[in-house]
Amino acid sequence: MSRIAYFGPQGTFTEQAARRLAPGEELLPAETIPAALAAVRAGEADAACVPIENSVEGAVTATLDSLSDAEPLVAVAEVLLPVHFSVLTRPGTTEIRTVASHPHALAQVRHWVEANLPGAHPVATSSTAAAAVAVDAGEFDAAVTAPVAVEHYPLAVLATEVADVRDAKTRFLLVRPPGELPSPTGADRTSIVAAATNRTGALAELLTELAVRGINLTKLDARPTRNNFGEYRFFIDFEGHVTEPRIGDALAALRRRCRNVRFLGSHPRADGGATEVEPGAANEDFTDAIDWVESVRKGAQA
Numbered sequence: 542m543s544r545i546a547y548f549g550p551q552g553t554f555t556e557q558a559a560r561r562l563a564p565g566e567e568l569l570p571a572e573t574i575p576a577a578l579a580a581v582r583a584g585e586a587d588a589a590c591v592p593i594e595n596s597v598e599g600a601v602t603a604t605l606d607s608l609s610d611a612e613p614l615v616a617v618a619e620v621l622l623p624v625h626f627s628v629l630t631r632p633g634t635t636e637i638r639t640v641a642s643h644p645h646a647l648a649q650v651r652h653w654v655e656a657n658l659p660g661a662h663p664v665a666t667s668s669t670a671a672a673a674v675a676v677d678a679g680e681f682d683a684a685v686t687a688p689v690a691v692e693h694y695p696l697a698v699l700a701t702e703v704a705d706v707r708d709a710k711t712r713f714l715l716v717r718p719p720g721e722l723p724s725p726t727g728a729d730r731t732s733i734v735a736a737a738t739n740r741t742g743a744l745a746e747l748l749t750e751l752a753v754r755g756i757n758l759t760k761l762d763a764r765p766t767r768n769n770f771g772e773y774r775f776f777i778d779f780e781g782h783v784t785e786p787r788i789g790d791a792l793a794a795l796r797r798r799c800r801n802v803r804f805l806g807s808h809p810r811a812d813g814g815a816t817e818v819e820p821g822a823a824n825e826d827f828t829d830a831i832d833w834v835e836s837v838r839k840g841a842q843a
């Protein structure tokens with residue numbers, strides 16, 4: 542049985558994602574995202590499940606930063622979960638002055654809290670389930686949690702299906718140390734983090750290397766390197782799998798152009814969206830072109 546660290550404690554959205562990505566495996570809760578990834582790097586877990594992106598609040602920056610620091614880890618699978626919240630209180634609570642949750646969750650229920658709990662102060666906790674723990678301990682009055690949290694903590698349900706934006710989703714990754722890659726499926730996502738050289742047009746050149754090969758981006762985030770003010774790393778997700786000639790060709794070009802490129806994985810997309818390829822940018826076009834150059838070099842073809 543594999544050991545899967547996840548961003549916990551019990552009752553987080555990430556725990557549900559881990560159950561979907563690694564059914565039947567042993568789940569080990571970690572208090573923070575860096576701690577879940579550190580458990581894999583230390584060999585205490587075989588893989589980790591962490592959130593990466595929310596359709597309302599965008600990137601989960603703790604995950605981006607932890608994936609670009611320390612020893613490399615690669616994503617091998619992803620899952621998309623619908624996100625709506627329950628609001629939990631201690632049984633018998635009559636006045637709600639504080640509402641606790643993960644900052645991403647608070648941002649997704651801001652209007653609901655203003656309308657339904659006027660005057661209540663939002664308080665950030667390490668996760669949605671950590672908010673439930675804190676409410677149970679009497680630290681805060683209400684917790685904004687995953688619906689499943691009420692099964693783990695002795696709290697009363699004040700409201701369900703709470704969300705300012707309908708049909709919100711969060712994408713979660715299963716990451717592990719570099720090893721055998723998942724096979725390409727034709728509907729894959731590749732992720733990298735690239736440190737461009739600090740000069741005019743560097744980001745535009747980097748993106749052009751992808752664009753000229755007909756590679757469709759699915760996400761782009763910039764994060765500071767934290768060493769020099771104004772210096773950034775770019776987290777780029779795009780359609781395709783590293784084993785495809787056109788993706789390999791693009792990665793080789795980025796490796797030439799950037800100060801540093803870290804490969805963060807190629808795996809099937811949870812939304813199933815098949816990779817669309819522009820005319821002239823199909824894998825066969827790349828292999829045909831390489832074969833043609835080879836034949837020219839051998840003098841077989843003018």
Ligand SMILES: O=C(O)C(=O)C[C@]1(C(=O)O)C=C[C@@H](O)C=C1
Nearest residue numbers: 553554555592643645668669711
């Ligand atoms: O706190 C949790 O339950 C999490 O799994 C984290 C997280 C996030 O990082 O965005 C996951 C989904 C929701 O968008 C809110 C919080």
